[in-house]
Amino acid sequence: MINRQSFERRYSTNENSLFKENVKGSIRKQNISDLYSLPIQNLLKLDHEFKKKSNTTSNPDYAKIMSKSNQSVLDRVVYDDNFKMNILKRINRYVKTADLINLQKQKVLMNYMEEHHPDSLANKGCISLKHTEIEMLNPDEKMIYELSERSINKHNNHTGDNLKKYITSTNLHDTIYISIDLEEYEFTHNITEIGITIYDPRENGSYFMNGDYYTSQMPTFRKYHVIIEEEINSRNSVHILCKKPESLFNETYILKKREANKFLQSIWDRYFNNENIAKGGFKCALVGQSVGGDIKHLTKQFKIKSRCEFDYDLTLKKVLGNESKRILVYDTEKISMNLLFSAVSVKKQLRFLNIPHGSLHNALNDSYFTLISFLTMTNIESRINLKLDDPIELLKRYTLLTMIRVHPEKVLPAEVLYNIEERKNNKKKNKKLVKNTEQLEFGIPLRTTDYSDLFHF
Secondary structure: OOOHHHHHHHHOOOOOOHHHHHHHOOHHHOOHHHHOOHHHHHHHHHHHHHHHHOOOOOOHHHHHHHOOOOHHHHOOOOOOHHHHHHHHHHHHHHHHHHHHHHHHHHHHHHHHHHHHOHHHHOOOOOOOOOHHHHHOOOHHHHHHHHHHHHHHOHHHOOOOHHHHHHHHHHHHOOEEEEEEEEEEOOOOOOEEEEEEEEEOHHHOEEEOOOOOEEEOOOOOOEEEEEEEHHHOOOOOOOOOOOOHHHOOOOOOEEEOHHHHHHHHHHHHHHHHOOHHHHHOOOEEEEEEOOHHHHHHHHHHHOOOOOOOEEEOOOOHHHHOOOOOOEEEEEEHHHHHHHHOOOOOOHHHHHHHOOOOOOOOOOHHHHHHHHHHHHHHHHOHHHHHHHOOOOHHHHHHHHHHHHHHHHOHHHOOOHHHHHHHHHHHOOOOOOOOOOOOOOOOHHHOOOOOOOOOOOOOO
16 A cells, blocks of 8 residues: 555645756756856857857867867767777787686686585586575575686686677777666656766877877766656656756756657767768767667657667677667676676676766766766776786675675765764754665665665655
């Protein structure tokens, strides 16, 4: 039976919440020029006249700085084959190194399994136990068995060609990544939020005809957070908490469905349907967590016209293929199964990769952190620094995270500790803490009811 108060809280449209007030006052609902003071308006008019008189130049840096939108400049960037050959050599060298390390660690794991679980080595060169035998293992032994199976058995090994197909395009700097995440209302499955994060290598470095490439030290991402106006009052509270107001990045677009259709179509036409990208030697890829169903749902609900085909197969041949109308799809859930150790969800990936994060289940936050997770898992230097090619190191990290989950009270974020201290000095009556407190800063769950008003939504 549904609690009447919680029902009214979810469905009431008369409640004058801070979130609704912010929506009504959204910058996107106003004429932005009216927000500037008169002196600034006059200065902007003079600058506009200067730009109209300014002569064009062949200097690409000048064009990028002076252009209102540098997309036309980016479409003229050409990917150089000399650069590609140099990077492919680096990738091949790295993959051989990862293979060598894994081969050495295999011996350690094989010796352990031979000593403690000799039955698992019945098949030569392959680790295998019956399901009933696996379930009888204690958690630590089960973890070691799963790691051994993953590292030794060729069909799910995380090195060699199984690794290469994921890291090639990231390290070649020839792929534009578009990360998309959706939030749906838990009762109707209507899309309430859309988050899009775009990483364009042409905006993050300079390509030269001699094969040199200079990369940006601080990556630039294009980020878009869209809330569907018709679903503005549809706020999740049962299975997950509503995080619409908690975008970590600048502006939120409040769009009607027809406006969202135009916006999404412009994204599709700019990236997925744009043949000029392939002519310059670049390609686009879609990134997301279990993203296949999201894209089908999105294109159907908003009637997006697509001239491309999404490829969900993740084969090496297609990663390096030249089919301009085929868009490769990187599903971070599948990738994490290969590249990490038991870190399937986005939250687990971020914790495993030691990436600070917060306010998950906001569509833009999820799309951004999913893309960051993907780039970290597939960038050679990140993998080296995090020791993601050493199965024993992966086991140690996973064990530590498991300990944190078992003893969360010892790893509270500083902000929570501060609020607890404040509560001790405050005699006012506190409301009962919402039980669903999984989506906290750095993803650390809390299992306490001593304080209640910290995460009230």
